Amino acid sequence: MMNNAITYDLIAALPEIFVLCMAMVVLLVSLFLSARTLYVSYILTQVTLLGAAFITVSTHIPAVGYAFNGMFVDDPLSDILKLMIYLGTSMVLVYSRSYIALRGMYRGEFFALVLFAMLGMMIMVSGQHFLTLYMGLELLSLCLYSLVALDRDNPRSTEAAMKYFVLGALASGMLLYGMSMIYGATGALELSQINAALFNGMADRSVLILGLVFVVAGVAFKLGAVPFQMWLPDVYHGAPTAVTLLVGSVPKFAAFAFVIRLLIQGLQVLTVDWQGMLIVMAVLSISIGNITAIAQTNLKRMLAYSTISHIGFLLFGFLSGSMNGYISSMFYISAYVLMTLGGFGMILLLSRKGFEAENLDDFKGLNQRSPWYAFLMLLLMFSMAGVPPTLGFYAKFTVLQAALQAGFVSLVIFAVLMAAVGAFYYLRIVKLMYFDEPQDHAPITPSPDMALVLGINGMAILILGLMPQRLMELCAYAIAHSLQ
Amino acid sequence: MIFQDYVFYALAAILLFAGLRVITTRNPVQAALFLVLAFFTAAGIWLLLEAEFLAIVLVLVYVGAVMVLFLFVVMMLDINLDKLREGFWDYAPLAGFVGVLMALEMVMVLGSKHFGYSAPEKHGADYSNTAELGRLLYTDYVYPFEIASVVLLVAIIAAIALTLRRRAGTKHNDPAKQVRVKRADRIRMVSMPAEKDEPAEGEQK
Structure with a gap:
């Protein structure tokens, strides 16, 4: 009996254990590699992602299983999010390989830290207990702080890392304080026990609400929702673009799972209370994100503000408080990560040794330099703006539809207006690419793997926009089999 | 029982005072020492709660290791206090307002009537x-x-x-190379025929 439980624990957490072991293998193997043979670490990292995906798929069952005394959950939601995280991380590595090689960051620690960060995301996605959720978040954050600072001779990166670290520590403190309040009120740390205690109505309300405020503030900081968005533009701008690509994309899956676990699985009884907070944050995020993005001349900063507005839309799915809303939120976050990967991938594509293609002017006349990449960027920008028939349109549509069904008519109208404002700065890039003369005439010569993956990434946005059913079914399957 | 209450209030008062001095004192070394005092009194309060192991670990780890390291750093770095305190009074009113507001909220919410727990039962002397x-x-x-x-x-x-940086031109030794070194790497034996007769002093000139 005892042995069976331990065996089940180990099987349920097998992807995590595998990734942990491989991260240490990558770290050790890199010590014995010279600069010329360091591609071995890169290949090992990609093999790790493939192996983890294989393990996750082969141990998948459409049921909810708990391991480690209810601290770890293995449900379809966690499995599918983990698969998306592997895919996203793999794309991040493909895009950033030549960039980090040219900037002296192509070291074994880079790959090990990326794998450890991914391990943190996996732990968050499978967390069923305040402690595991928090530990996963800290593991992820610690890796991201150090990755941002990895280009250590660049003062801008160091400043960004410092800001990220200090504000991140503050947010972790708030989150922990809120968790301790909820623990004090319910006497439980495990999410299902908290839910049960709240359902019985034994907990003291005022303590709960105080705890909830701090928890929501902590989560909002990690998501980057207004008014906790101050770190986002500086970190996106200051970090090396390869790291910005990582910070801005895959961890959002983990943050999504974090919200689902904490607010919906743990604190569902308090829906009315957190709904109000999310409404305020969603409205502020959409308006401030979109309006501030107009004034940016740096593409990385612009994409940071665009992220803030996307997070606002994501919150719309949550605040509708229905199964439909959660499914649309998951769809939105998948679409967002795909678009962000493509967007920063284009910046990495145009950058070369000693030159960062991060200003809007660097995209001028891209159509004359390479019609194919200009077309991919066009698709990405249309998708971010929400122009049909791209993926971004469908994502915005489902989220707003869910909010409309929940009865938030005026909020939806406001969001649509703000999306129209946002379309301005996305379409400005399209105008620069197609109607302006190029300032930069360097040839664009990506490695074949990057060209292939970036092409697939761009076309996926069009194809998934035309045929969103499969992705939608996947999200519906994950949510419906995991939340009871 | 009543004696323990007195001990608790005395420790709590010292803890609050030490915590306040950590952020108000002008000298960073003094601030670090006040933090040590705060850790000690917190450990005392934990002892009253029968958390003996945690209390000892707090002293061993935080006072013994972390704070000593901290003091080293503070003493080795030349910290310009005036620069650190720049803008302190500009932000003080807003920060004070937010701080007081949060403290009031906590006082309102964290009274004992909100937490329906009775005191935990005492364990015997043999409880580890x-x-x-x-x-x-x-x-x-x-x-x-x-x-x-x-x-x-x-x-x-x-x-x-x-x-970790590998600067060019630093004079560091690689221990592995040093261990592996052989006599032949350092000394070149040259066989030379011995001179037959030494020239006299004055002849060369």
């Missing part, structure tokens, strides 16, 4: 706090415990990756 903690840590909480070890590993990797 340490053994119980160890049992929990390695059975029920083994998963977060392992994650904590990974977090520490990442901290080590990150610290080394961010600070």
Whole structure:
């Protein structure tokens, strides 16, 4: 009996254990590699992602299983999010390989830290207990702080890392304080026990609400929702673009799972209370994100503000408080990560040794330099703006539809207006690419793997926009089999 | 029972005073020492709560290791206090307002009437706090415990990756090379025929 439980624990957490072991293998193997043979670490990292995906798929069952005394959950939601995280991380590595090689960051620690960060995301996605959720978040954050600072001779990166670290520590403190309040009120740390205690109505309300405020503030900081968005533009701008690509994309899956676990699985009884907070944050995020993005001349900063507005839309799915809303939120976050990967991938594509293609002017006349990449960027920008028939349109549509069904008519109208404002700065890039003369005439010569993956990434946005059913079914399957 | 209450209030008062002095004192070394005092009194309060192991660990780890390291750093770095305090009074009114507001909210919410717990029962003298903690840590909480070890590993990797530099021109020795060195690498034996007769002093000139 005892042995069976331990065996089940180990099987349920097998992807995590595998990734942990491989991260240490990558770290050790890199010590014995010279600069010329360091591609071995890169290949090992990609093999790790493939192996983890294989393990996750082969141990998948459409049921909810708990391991480690209810601290770890293995449900379809966690499995599918983990698969998306592997895919996203793999794309991040493909895009950033030549960039980090040219900037002296192509070291074994880079790959090990990326794998450890991914391990943190996996732990968050499978967390069923305040402690595991928090530990996963800290593991992820610690890796991201150090990755941002990895280009250590660049003062801008160091400043960004410092800001990220200090504000991140503050947010972790708030989150922990809120968790301790909820623990004090319910006497439980495990999410299902908290839910049960709240359902019985034994907990003291005022303590709960105080705890909830701090928890929501902590989560909002990690998501980057207004008014906790101050770190986002500086970190996106200051970090090396390869790291910005990582910070801005895959961890959002983990943050999504974090919200689902904490607010919906743990604190569902308090829906009315957190709904109000999310409404305020969603409205502020959409308006401030979109309006501030107009004034940016740096593409990385612009994409940071665009992220803030996307997070606002994501919150719309949550605040509708229905199964439909959660499914649309998951769809939105998948679409967002795909678009962000493509967007920063284009910046990495145009950058070369000693030159960062991060200003809007660097995209001028891209159509004359390479019609194919200009077309991919066009698709990405249309998708971010929400122009049909791209993926971004469908994502915005489902989220707003869910909010409309929940009865938030005026909020939806406001969001649509703000999306129209946002379309301005996305379409400005399209105008620069197609109607302006190029300032930069360097040839664009990506490695074949990057060209292939970036092409697939761009076309996926069009194809998934035309045929969103499969992705939608996947999200519906994950949510419906995991939340009871 | 009443004696324990007095002890608690005395320790709590010292703790609050020390905490306040940490942020108000002008000298960073004094601030670090006040933090040590705060840790000691907190350990005392934990002892009253029968958390003996945690109290001792707090003193050993925080006072013994962390704070000593902290004092070293403070003493070795030349910190310009005036620069650090720049803008302190500009932000003080807003920060004070927010602080007082939050303190009031907490006072309103954190009274004992909101937490329906009675005092936990006392354990006998043969009860081992340490053994119980160890049992929990390695059975029920083994998963977060392992994650904590990974977090520490990442901290080590990150610290080394961010600070280890190989500058050109530093005069450092590679111990492995030093150990492997052979006589032949350092000394070249040259066989020379001995001179037959030494020229006299004055002849060369």
